[in-house]
Amino acid sequence: MKSKFQIILRLFVVLAIFSSCTETIELELGETFTQLVVDGQISTDTLAHQIRLSKSASYFSNAEPPVVSGAELLLDDGSQTLILVEFPEGSGYYYTPEDYFGKPGNTYKLNINLTEPVGETSNFEAVNTMATTDFILDSIGLEYRKPFGFWMVLLYAYDPPTTDFYRLDVFRNGVILTDTASRSTVLDDKLFNGNNTNGIRVMFLYEDEVMLGDTITLLMSAISKDYYKFLSELSSESGFSNPLFGGPPANISSNLKEDGLGFFGTKKSARVSLVVDKSLWENGGK
């Protein structure tokens, strides 16, 4: 529910401050030491799952993140250990075989051996257990909010009585719209635990992101608590902040030991789609 509040609260701030202005400012920032960064997930989908390795850089480096290539990545899922293959070579992207899929409840251990140490370490490990949440994704809805000029995504799903965490992403005709942390939604079920969600508004899409005839797909994934924590921290630290809401800036947690950045996560996913037909388009008031 956090993100919904944040949207509302941000709107409120915009309204409360009638004359605020924003402009670019030149700043001198210090340097920091380099750390290894892991970014990737194992999901229940059958596909070549991607893990990306890179290095952190100084804040105004303004270039592609430095690639970590030639590393040995071992994925232990409890029953077998896979070797992930870098493709294309030198890219820092590593993949599982194409027929691989994750299983809820399994603990995934990613072991990384670098050819050259980053921050004096060449062996790293990240562990994540896939959520077993028995949620049911029934359907989604879209609702146009005229005064604000955006579409709200309505979620119809059943949340089981356990304590659960979710990540929500939206695709338009197969292309992801929520490709940045501040667009994708992460939720805990504190407010609707054990209920049907009855169409709560979980996300907004810009006016020009929804057209007549489009297929809009929601990807709902149950995630572990620490992955939820990472994603919500990422979302709040990589988006806008203001002194009214949110505390002081703080570093984003990581499950890459020792002393790495980023997260190796797992997710139990489900999808549902909706076609923007004429009646929806017109009922939306467009």
Added chain:
Amino acid sequence: MRNAIFLLFLIFSAVFGIKTYAENDAAKPYLNLNGYISDATTGEMLIGATVYITELSAGAATNVYGYYSIRLDAGNYQLTYSYIGYESRKFQLSLKSDTTLNIKLIPQGLNLNEVVITGESFTEQISRAQMGVAQLDIKNIRQIPAFMGEVDIIKALQLLPGVQATSEGGSGFSVRGGSPDQNLILLDEALVYNPSHLMGFFSVFNNDAVKGVELFKGDIPAEYGGRLSSVVDVRMNEGNSQRLSGQGGIGTISSRLKLEGPIQKDKSSFMLAGRRTYADLFLAISPDEKIRDNKLYFYDFNGKANYTFNDRNRIFITGYFGKDVFKNENFALGWGNQTFTLRWNHLFSSKIFSNFSLIYSRFNYELGVPEGQANAFNWSSQMKDYSLKSDFTWFASASNTLKFGFQSTFHSFNPGTAEGIGDETAFNKIEVAKSFALESGLYVSNEQKIGSRLTLKYGLRLSLFNNIGKGTIYEFDNNYHKVDSVVYPSGEVFQNFMNLEPRFSMAYKLDEFSSVKAAYTRNVQYVHLAQNSTAGTPLDIWFPSSPNVKPQLGDQFSLGYFRYFPKEKLETSVEGFYKLNHNAIDFKDHAELLLNEVLEGELRFGEAWSYGLEFLVRLNEGRLNGWVSYTWSRTFRKIPEINNGNPYPASYDKPHDISLVANYQLSKRISLGANWVYATGSAVTFPTGRFTIGNSIAPVYSDRNAYRLPDYHRLDLSISLKNKDKSNRKWRGEWNLSIYNAYYRKNPWVINFVADTEQSNVTKAEMTYLFGIVPAITYNFKF
């Protein structure tokens, strides 16, 4: 406990000893001179007005109810009654028996050409054993250029040395490096939990209803307790006891109206004041539909009435009600403070002044999404206090003034309840457990003059805090994870805290116009605020000390030099301080403060300290008046789990702080005002590194508060034009034009680090500033 009572007894007996001594000296019986000092035109009692006795080079000041009392030998005296902004009155008195002199002073403004200058008020202050104090009369505050024309006492306090605004345009303030929740803000004795309106841009104090404010920032007298950093004692007008009159204003964003008058002349009076903003009326004409649909306003009411039964008994009833409203079809948020005070002033004799008070105060907020959709919910939170208080002042002898009393407050905390509403709701009810506590204080203090130069003030406050059921207390492991919980039944006292708070100060007069003062005080704070934003949001959660949260303790040492230059009429002072705060509270990284039943698990404890030097030069009287202050200070925190256990500057650590406030009376009708402020930029945390997750660029931060925002400075100007005075006309009008941020300084409110939308992999720093040049016009009137 036994030790504490023994110490209190010691102070009592010391004073009784003095008294016995005085009474036994039958050959030289002391006589008593006492009375009230009031405004001749309105009957309002004057706080801090002085009576000065030339023969003794000494005097006394009135208390917050306008009462004074001095013990003197029989004899002939020259008395001068004075108050800033009023014409002094001199009397020749032959004192033969106990005498009551109720004095009415005439405001100077009525007779501007004959300004009478008096230095007596400051010489009285020089010998008082009280430091770190500032008094601002509402008349002084009105002369300061005001943001959007709204005269605001909190904004005026922020211009004093040692006081810093925590954010641009906000009502939050830090006193000598303390957090904003360490200020005890009182409106006619009732605690105001959140003094801000409209996200802090305005304070809850309507200037029409306020008589004056006193700020204690160092040496907090023993009668006040419960906060570490300061006391802001705001007193409301009592109401004109002479005739029905009114006052008000029509401004750019709000209008005000006050009516006051006698109920029975000289016996009872009332005052009613109201204010409402109409910013939302401007929203309605906005071409932007998103903005047009919103309602955004606040209003407040102040009411007060008093009745004088006789010379010895007087009662006062005060009420305040304020509310902020923001809503549109999708969302609503409202918050407000309500306070109520019933007081009875009683003179047991001309030597013993007492006051008994019943006090209620409440702060609440509510937000939600209106019914009729799955998202509909309602979230509310409130904080309620019921207090009983009695204070006694005993003018025991010529050289001893004793104060004692007690206060007991029952706190009720409701940190938050959120639930879905309507049939369609998907939301459960989330209720953070309520909690209750009793906070009590028992104090005694004595101000003692020793010889003609030395004045001591020593006192002790015994404070007690009891957590009372029904309450739920969680147990945490070393990693602050909840491991167990205990529910205490209703009425059960499950945790007690007791602390002794010594308060000591002294003044030593070097000569007629200068003195040195020193003070040591300990303060204890039992109720804390969970708020980690620097600007004042209304979503405050107050929580009590408990088995998991120790009370915060503060020790402060201060030393000062005070001098009055009679020829130039300049008051000057230098004060230095060192403060140490034990059990200081901060929040863990990414703390979740709202709707969190295990809030205590988000807290981290450590130490905070600050030190500094404050310089003040103040010109109170004459055509040009105002002050210049410079503060150099630092403030740090050290919390084991934050910033790797290394000390870090607090966000309101602003080493250099300058305020310049000037008002110039150009002619009888025109006056000019200006103020300029400069402060080192706030300490902030900036990213030094970055990494990429998907398409998002994430920051790696520097040490906590290792960087600074650019320095803050701003000039405000104002001009007031009074209508022509016609002696047969009661209506007096005045136009006031003010300009906030006159030279368009872009002071950063926040600096965000964001990805460039046009070039991938490029990040940039973006600064947001709130205000350009903000002009405002207000028409004020009196009748």
